[in-house]
Each structure stands twice: as C-alpha cells, then as structure tokens.
Amino acid sequence: MTLPIVQDITIDRARYDTANPHDPRFEAPPGVTEEVVRTISAAKREPEWMLRKRLAAFALYGATSFPTWGPDLSRIIRDIPSIKFFIQPKAKETTRWEDLPEDIRRTYERIGIPEAERRSLSGVGAQYDSEIVYHNLKREWEEQGVVFLNMDEALSRYPDLVKKYFMTQCVPINDHKFAMLHAAVWSGGTFIYIPPGVKVKVPLQAYFRMNAEFGGQFEHTLIIADKESEVHYIEGCSAPQYNSSALHAGCVEIFVHEGARVRYSSVENWSRNTFNLNTKRALVDKDGTVEWVNGNLGSGTTMLYPCSVLRGEGARSDSLGIAFAGPQQHQDTGSKVIHAAPNTASTIIAKSISRGGGVTSYRGLVKMAPQASGSRTAVSCDALLLDERSVSNTYPDMRIDCNRVDVAHEASVGRIGDEEIFYLMSRGLSKEQARQMVVAGFIEPIVKQLPLEYSVELNKLIELEMEGSVG
Amino acid sequence: MRAQRQELATSVPTTADAARALLAAAGMQLPQSIGIQNITPNTHEVTVTEDACLVIAPGSEVTVTDLSAKFAALILGEGSIVRYSTITEGYCAQRFAYLLADARLDWSDALLRDSAESRNTICLAGDGADAKYRSALLCVGDEHCSTSTTMVHRGNRTASSMLTRAALLDHSEAKYRGTVRILPDAAGCDAYQRADTLLLGDSARMDATPVLEIANNDVRCTHGVTLGQVDDEQLFYLESRGIARPVAMEMVLEGFFDQILISMGEHGRRVQRLLLERMHHAPSGGTR
Numbered sequence: 024m025t026l027p028i029v030q031d032i033t034i035d036r037a038r039y040d041t042a043n044p045h046d047p048r049f050e051a052p053p054g055v056t057e058e059v060v061r062t063i064s065a066a067k068r069e070p071e072w073m074l075r076k077r078l079a080a081f082a083l084y085g086a087t088s089f090p091t092w093g094p095d096l097s098r099i100i101r102d103i104p105s106i107k108f109f110i111q112p113k114a115k116e117t118t119r120w121e122d123l124p125e126d127i128r129r130t131y132e133r134i135g136i137p138e139a140e141r142r143s144l145s146g147v148g149a150q151y152d153s154e155i156v157y158h159n160l161k162r163e164w165e166e167q168g169v170v171f172l173n174m175d176e177a178l179s180r181y182p183d184l185v186k187k188y189f190m191t192q193c194v195p196i197n198d199h200k201f202a203m204l205h206a207a208v209w210s211g212g213t214f215i216y217i218p219p220g221v222k223v224k225v226p227l228q229a230y231f232r233m234n235a236e237f238g239g240q241f242e243h244t245l246i247i248a249d250k251e252s253e254v255h256y257i258e259g260c261s262a263p264q265y266n267s268s269a270l271h272a273g274c275v276e277i278f279v280h281e282g283a284r285v286r287y288s289s290v291e292n293w294s295r296n297t298f299n300l301n302t303k304r305a306l307v308d309k310d311g312t313v314e315w316v317n318g319n320l321g322s323g324t325t326m327l328y329p330c331s332v333l334r335g336e337g338a339r340s341d342s343l344g345i346a347f348a349g350p351q352q353h354q355d356t357g358s359k360v361i362h363a364a365p366n367t368a369s370t371i372i373a374k375s376i377s378r379g380g381g382v383t384s385y386r387g388l389v390k391m392a393p394q395a396s397g398s399r400t401a402v403s404c405d406a407l408l409l410d411e412r413s414v415s416n417t418y419p420d421m422r423i424d425c426n427r428v429d430v431a432h433e434a435s436v437g438r439i440g441d442e443e444i445f446y447l448m449s450r451g452l453s454k455e456q457a458r459q460m461v462v463a464g465f466i467e468p469i470v471k472q473l474p475l476e477y478s479v480e481l482n483k484l485i486e487l488e489m490e491g492s493v494g
Numbered sequence: 495m496r497a498q499r500q501e502l503a504t505s506v507p508t509t510a511d512a513a514r515a516l517l518a519a520a521g522m523q524l525p526q527s528i529g530i531q532n533i534t535p536n537t538h539e540v541t542v543t544e545d546a547c548l549v550i551a552p553g554s555e556v557t558v559t560d561l562s563a564k565f566a567a568l569i570l571g572e573g574s575i576v577r578y579s580t581i582t583e584g585y586c587a588q589r590f591a592y593l594l595a596d597a598r599l600d601w602s603d604a605l606l607r608d609s610a611e612s613r614n615t616i617c618l619a620g621d622g623a624d625a626k627y628r629s630a631l632l633c634v635g636d637e638h639c640s641t642s643t644t645m646v647h648r649g650n651r652t653a654s655s656m657l658t659r660a661a662l663l664d665h666s667e668a669k670y671r672g673t674v675r676i677l678p679d680a681a682g683c684d685a686y687q688r689a690d691t692l693l694l695g696d697s698a699r700m701d702a703t704p705v706l707e708i709a710n711n712d713v714r715c716t717h718g719v720t721l722g723q724v725d726d727e728q729l730f731y732l733e734s735r736g737i738a739r740p741v742a743m744e745m746v747l748e749g750f751f752d753q754i755l756i757s758m759g760e761h762g763r764r765v766q767r768l769l770l771e772r773m774h775h776a777p778s779g780g781t782r
Contacts, residue, residue, distance in 0.1 A: 421703065433719075437714050
C-alpha cells in the first residue's frame, strides 16, 4: 500500500469552499420576523395549516431562550439578525441535469453529484440555498410507489401524509429553540415514502448546498418507511467559506414502521463559518430497525445528537458516528436512544479525532423506560488526540428506570501509541505514513459503512487533514 | 491554564492561611469555622468525627477514618501515603483531597441510607501523585443516594482509578457522576473509571454519567459503565448446589461488593457488615 505524501497541512476544501456569484431569484430580508415567516409561506403557496404551524413555532421561538450548555453559541446568536432565512435560487426544479443553470451545475459537478447518480443511486435531489433545484428518481422505483420528492412539492401533492407526519409526534415544533426556528422558516428538503413491502436496493441521495453569504439552510427531511419496507438514504452537505456566520438548522424525521428498515447516512462537511445546529430523530415501531451513519467533519460548531425512540417491541437502533475537529472547531455530537418498549436493542459506536486545538465532545443519552424490560444497549466511544493542544470530552448519560435490562458503556481517550508507530516504521513506512495508517485503522469501522464515494472522500479528507500535523 | 498552575503551591503549607490559600487556588473555599490539623510523620491513625482539614506531613503514612464528618479536606504532603475510609450514612458529605508530588491516596467510601450524598473532588496537583477511589453504594426501599466524584489531573504522570459498585433494591434510586479531568499541562497521565450497577428492585432506577474531559494528548484514559441484573446462571449454579435462592442472591451480592471491599481491610469488613444488615432491612427482604 502506498500512501500519498501531501505537503499541505490544511484540508483541501477548495472545491467546497468556493462560492458562486450570488444571484437569487428572490430573497427574504435578513433576520427572522413574523413578516419573513409569512413571506416564506406565501412564496410557497402553502396551505393555511402550515402557515399557522410556522407562526406558532415562531411565537415559541421568541419566547424561548438559547441553550446555555455545550459549545459557545454567542457568535451565531449575535449574527442571527443578519442571516438570510430564505433565498430562492434562480433555477426552477428540474429532473434533467442539463436544464440546471451553468453555475449551479458546475457546483454540483465539482462535488461529484451527477457522477454518483450515474453510478450507483436510485434517485438524487440537490438543494441550493433554500430550495431543491434538481430531483430525479429512477422509473422502476417510481412504478413501485416509492415517493422521493422535495418537501415543498410533497406538501402540495401529499398534504394528508405531510400533515400527519410533519413535526407532529417525532420532532414537535416545541422541541427546542432551534427546532422552533426550523419549524418557522423551514424550506426545501426531502420527502420519502416507501410503500409496504418495497425494498429499495440502491441508495437514495440528497445533497444540500448553502451558497449565499450570511446564508441559512433549514431543510426538512421526512422519511416514512411503511411496514416491512427498506430504504437507504444518504445526505451530503457543504457550503462555501465566508468570514460571516452561516446557520444550518435542519431537521430529519424518520418513521420506521413495523418490520421496516431504514439506513440514514450523512456526511456533513459545512464550511468553518457554519454553525450546524441540527435535529435528527427516528421513531421505530415493532421489529423495525434504524441505522445511523454520521460523519461530522466541517462547520465551526456542531451540535447534533441523532436520536432513536424505540417504541415498538423488538425495535432496534444502530448508530455509528465519526467526528473530526481541527483548529477552531468544536464538534459536540452524540447519539441518543430511548428504549420505550420491551426487548429493544441498541448499539452506539462513536469515534472522534481532535487536532490543532480542536474540541470534540461526545454527549449521549441512553434511557431505559420502565416498560423496556429485556432491552439491551452497548455504547462505545473512542477518542484520539493528535496533539497536546486538542481536547476530548465524553458526557454519556445513562438513565435506567427498568431493572430487566443490560447496559454497557465504555470509552477510551488516547493518542497514537509510540509502539504502533515504531512497529510500522520498522516495516519501512515513514512516520507520517505510519500515523496515517493508524488513523485510517481507527476510523475504518465507520468508513466501511459509508457508500464508496463518501468513504473515499472521508479517507482523503482525513489524510489531508493529518498531513504534517502530527509528530 | 499554565499561569493558573504556577499559582498553585508545590509544597505542603506550613500555616493555616497558606493551607486556605492552597485550597482556594484549587477551587475549594474552606469555611472559617474549620481549623487546620497538622498530622506529623509519627501519627499513623487518625479518626475524624467532625468537619476537618488535615495537612499530612511529607513522607508520612497514615490511616484516616471518617465516619461522620460532613466536610473534610485533606492535603497530602510530598510522598505521603494515606488510606482514607469514609462512610456516608444518610447525609450529604463534601470531601476534598489535594495531593502534592508523589503522594498516594487510597480512598474507600460507602454510601448507605436515604439521602446519602457524597460529593468528592480529588486534585492530583503534584507530579507523580496517585489516587484510588473506591465506593460501594446500597439503596433499599424508597431510598435515594447520589455520588459525584471529580478527579482533576494537574500534575505530570499522575494516575487515578475510580471504581464504584452499586446495588439498588426495591424502589430505590441512585445517581452516579464520575468526572476525569486532564488539564492541558498534565502530561503522561493515566486514568481509569468504572461503575457497575445491579438493579435488583423491579422499579429501581439509576442515572449514570461518567464524564471525561481530556485536554492533553499524552494520556491513557478509559472508562466503563455497566448496569444489569444478577446473572441467572450464577444463581442457578448456586441453587443446583442446594442453596436457597435468597441465600444465593446474598452470596452473589457479597461477591459483587467484595471486589471493592477486599482491599479495604478492616474498614471493608465493617462496610460489608453494614451492607448485609441494610440488605436484610430491605422491605423485600433483600432478595426476591
């Protein structure tokens, strides 16, 4: 195995960090006001109930204070009045790649979206600032009744389904400050419905891109997997680098009905000026399975705790996560599982790497409700610190209200062992190569669960990030 | 952080004011009502019955037994070795240990009776200091206990281990919080934390939060937490040898606590007697 030696000590983010000229069709004035909320709703010609929901959420948002725990949010709190909460790109949504405006197409081509679609995907959506600009679902899945739409269109075409599932029981609009904000100003995102018994073999994918300066993206992803169905959905995210703050407060709601299986993979690679304050949650019914694969590499500050509520007997949640914090980054992530039914099972594997003064925190929760008898969980967190300036925190919370359960948690924090390096160097590798190899081995269990293009990307990102940074 | 560390005293304080200043710099305000007790190298046993601050002379070897103090602070001089035994029965105790270079602390704590709460901070200030903290916790009936221990590594090559075993019967509830904090300037540290809980009552509850805050990469730090029930196979094995289930359960529990108590010597035996007595007082008779 030959590992490339790259001299650059910072990550090559050029293909993500470059902004296109900002030329929207329409944008709301900066800041969030009732007027802005009404404007968004009107621009989308939404039904009355959605506007009422937005306004109710906005009222709650105004009445709730910002969280005081976790990473420092003072910069984004200061900048919220400057954030543009709604930016409509010039393009109309299309299913033909060629119809996209040149600059938007170029962005996605740089990131590799059309390439991935041709190779291995059942369907793809691409969101540019606040709205989806491209959407395609392969015919064979469409014929089987699979719905893969942008959220705005789903609202007009399947109002009953959306009304039943959208921010009702999974992530209610009063969940927390940023969920309230999201409910008030959400735009775009993905809606997926898999009919009973349909097993979608190849992944569906969406890519979210924030282009505007002082931008905000609030996409809403709603996945409903009906009984005995199966789907794998992948999300990728990026934004160009600006000096001003950007805010991403998305929301993912997943309904896993009886016996269904949903795998949700995401690689979030926002630019360093982005505050990524995201909410992701799955409700899992009897014998259903949800699998989370999360990679958090970008953004300056991340607060993201994907949560599974196992509410049916025999439900299962598996979660794999990797967080990477470089200079000035604070990744505050973790998994939550609420066992609310008998014989449910969960596993959490979280890995983190900190370097150059970066901070990674694992903040997790396992709750066993009184009715969770026969349930079991295993949590494992490993952290790697690449230099003496970096920080790793672990805050796993375990609330066990049921005695017939099995709970295990383990964590370790350390650096790369001198012996490992010595062993590899004695086999002829340079110190740099040896370190890369150890790190690659450390993240391997997660990387191999990602679709190919993402695992290659993740490996490459980490290799680049590591170069010359350790020693 | 570097500046802050330089302000900390590096040798054992000789005056009461110096001891107060040393504790204050480490975040502990010693109440004025508490005097400073100097423990000379000739003293080998100390029993604490009221709130106290002990300053242990460098190089001495002392056993400190504390059965009723609600507040205690210990300053361990360079190279001193202290065995510290505490029992917290039905009240809230706040304890603080400050270790200078190469000091060794071996602390065993037991929590019993309703509202027992143990809030401990151990500061490994001097290079090469070493602290072990072991605790046994038993709750029966509607009791509620909580334990929170923070291990702060300030000195280089400091080592710590925290081991907690808890058994919760009936409707009892317990909270566990264990924090290992490695400060940026503390290199070459080794920290271990482990908490095992047996949930024996049908509606017993446990909140467990083992926290790691690591700001130095030259470190080896691990923790583990388990919660569960008594292994049915162990009970079956004993029952198949003609031992009645309640007795078998008691034996398994004894074994569970033994791993902690065995190293506590005489104090361990006392704690064991207390634990068994409490177990027999459980509304359920201790076993189901």
